[in-house]
Amino acid sequence: MIPVHALLQVVDRQAPITGYTTYIVFSIIKLIIVFTIYMLSAALLTLAERKISAWIQGRHGPNRVGGRGGWLQPAADGVKNFMKEETEPGNASHPLFSIAPALSFVPAMLVWCVIPFGSPLPTPWGRVDLVVADLPVGFLFILAIASLGVYGIVLAGWASNNKYSFLGGLRSSAQMVSYEVALGMSTIPIILLAGNVTMSEIIRQQSHSMWNVLNLTTAFVVFFVAALAENNRVPFDLPEAESELIAGYHTEYSAMKFSLFFIAEYANMVTAGALMATLFLGGWDIPFTGWDNAAPYTVLKTILTLGCFLTKTGFFVFVFIWIRWTLPRFRYDQLMSLGWRVMLPVALGYIAVLATTLLVLQAIGIHPGPVHSFILLMENICILLLLFVMVDEGRIVSPAYGRAQQARIVRLRARSASRAVTEGAGK
């Protein structure tokens, strides 16, 4: 039975919630709301992906179920997947085969509970922070949980007893482990700048100075690419690789189990988009104004900041889809060389550069503010220009051929010339 007394007490709307019961009740409400919105957006994203891919290719996309927009297509797909027969390959490891789809899906959802999605909401029972759990170690929690995502894919590949699935699983384990290093390293600058690992503190720091996308552009670029790789999105979709591995790790999955992998991919996309919005685009902060994160919280502010957060997340999700229908897949050696020889050194080097800059700025007395941010932005522009213009000459992503040594080319030419002469003499 719900203790009604605790809920009926009128307290200061701006003060944080104090009662234990109230806290639990609000946590459950937030959980349900976030879960519903999350699942709904994952479903709608399957439609968005098909629509955007169609537009890019000059087609209309789904427009038969649910009006011209095809709005009911996700529901139709869901019904179809429930009706379908579920098959399981012979000699598959049944427990692992069944648990793998869930394992790939759950981590994506878990990450969401530490992402703040709006300014605090005043209620008659006190101020409710719009985050499911504002963990003091929020950031480390994300890194820890995101690493678990690889298990679902690897286990799916291994348990299927299929060589293509197995190859997909192998690739994904190599890829995700490699890019996780770069992902983790690219987030260190954020912690250096914010001096805290709590998500709400990171947002506060950004709303008081400048968004991290300008402060830490290099880290943002590395994080973005690593997030693409972590999500197995094109151009890093080697674990799936339709053209080589049929469907990679989920080749043997059918019906709702396959659908779970599908949902997990979109759930991961939403999570990655929300993470980037929070870490680099100021979370729910409305740009160019300070009133939205000042003390008297109102319902209007909550709605506006929530809309702002969803817009930022949606933007990143759109960019993910847009990239998918533009770029071709990397070759395996390109993937590895990009991960270990470009991303990791860049991320590590940037940590060193940023730490030095912050120390120097502190020493000469420039404190966080417009000048501070401007200097960091200039530094980032220099680094990126250096990286993309000077260094990137078939080096960031290696071309299809290796570098031939000049001496070897001369030798080969001489040999082919002499061969031509002897053949001519033979006739």
Add this chain to the structure above:
Amino acid sequence: MAITVKRVSRHVEQTSYVKATLQGMASTLKQMFEPKVTIQYPEQRWELSPRWRGTHRMLTKEDGKARCVACGLCPSVCPSNCIKLVPGEDENGNRYPLVFEIDEFRCIFCGYCQEVCPEDAIHVGQHYENSEYSREGHVYDLERLMAQTHPVSTLWDATDPRGE
């Protein structure tokens, strides 16, 4: 040992992955707002060329009988051997087809039958929706050929017969 291929030294602009990526992204974004090329089939249809060679049609005389005189030219010229013709003769000595069947499933729609016909009787038509549930359904007999109403193919442009 792996084969080493000569590496052409190209300018940075040609080898930069980042630049190529951004160009590609711009191209796809632009494409998103271009008009769509899909034709929504059951509602919209292609406007067929007047030279389209599709489902056959047998033209009729004023008295409603087929124009065919069962001369046998079309089964002779047919490269896929899909026309079956059994000629008959009435009391006035006029030849007419007792059996005239075209297997649309075998037909390659070359239009030779229309070209060779001296009586302007058999035609290929501007029509393509002739799917059936069985192979037998594709065999059109004389009544069915005469019942078709779609426009017939012109095979060539009368104002420009040599395609100039």
